[in-house]
Amino acid sequence: MRDRLVYIDVLRALAILFIVFGHLPMYAYGEMHGELISVRSFTSMVQIPLFFFISGFLYSTKWIRRDNNRITQCCGNRIGGKIFYLYSLSKRLLIPMLVWGIIYCIWQKISFMQAIVDMYKAGYWFTFTLFEFYIMQMVLELITKRFEMTNRNSKYILMGLGISVVSYLFLIPSVTDSLGIFSGLLGLTQVHYYFFFFLGILVRTYHYDFMMWKYKEQVMTGITLLFVGLAVNYWIIDVQFNGLWFHAMWTLFQMTSVLLLFALFYRSRNFFAGDRKISVVMSYIGRRTLDIYLLHYFLLPKDLHLFGSYFVTHEAIVVETLFAGVVTLAIVAVCVACSDLLRSSKTVESWLLGGK
DSSP states (O other), X not given: OOOOOHHHHHHHHHHHHHHHHHHHIIIIISOOGGGSOSTHHHHHHHHHHHHHHHHHHTOOXXXXXXXXXXXXXXXXXXXXXXXXXXXXXXXXXXXXXXXXXXXXXXXXXXXXXXXXXXXXXXXXXXXXXXXXXXXXXXXHHHHHHHTTOOTTSHHHHHHHHHHHHHHGGGGSHHXXXXXXXXXXXXXXXXXXXXXXXHHHHHHHHHHHHHHHOTTHHHHHHHHHHHHHHHHHIIIIIOOOOXXXXXXXXXXXXXXXXXXXXXXXXXXXXXXXXXXXXXXXHHXXXXXXXXXXXXXXXXXXXXXXXXXXXXXXXXXXXXXXXXXXXXXXXXXXXXXXXXXXXXXXXXXXXHHHSTTO
């Protein structure tokens, strides 16, 4: 069995905490992020890119989890191995998404067919988009293998970055409108996050080389300065970008944020690898992120509008952050407890939580 990267588990736990924290205004307060002055300016910006980055960092078709719950190595570079891997991924990602999506639609009295053709999939778009990224990455690898290229070949990198650039075209309204129902059905407006998935793959591939590079400190200093400059622009000066410049600068801001978070947690990996209580708890949450994502929509309180109205009309950043933080931790704790209960049955675990 592969050794777990505990610092990645903890980083993944942070990402799911950001997501639950970020959903409180819309689902619990009845307010949108932009109406609240809070730390969500950062957490909401980085939560989804960070999750896809981690998924890319951990991506591998050489490892699959079979039905007997053993980790075994397969011929991940062959078509047959990739098909089997996709099959196992569909059981892990798509089946739980459909089951919980149906339950949620019934509970909220939403048309399931309407949810399917909507790009947000009743909130469960992440698992669907992640499955699409696995397919996109496997196709890329099959193409590069056909031309005898490795994942360290410059043409491979250019092809991956090219796919990332093309995926941003689906953010153009005229493009998505021309595709009609298929735009929402395939969640094409979310495909631009593939850049962060591919970034995670690149970081995993070149991580050791980078750590051995004598200029690594200078590069990290440059990334930090770039992040600070963009943060000052977006959060203080507020210079507005339009068109392609908007997407380019925003993606650059998200990228530097993700890389700095990864660098911070990597440098703290020995701390997280210990038996400190916070490390154990965060690592466990990190191993249950899919469960928390699937369950948390049912646990978001719907009657906190009074608090939402107060936080909108009063600049109480610290108070709102602490209040929302406590609510977030409570929701996550209940999700983990429900997850443990559901996983006590292998059948229920397989259908509702992907069986992992």
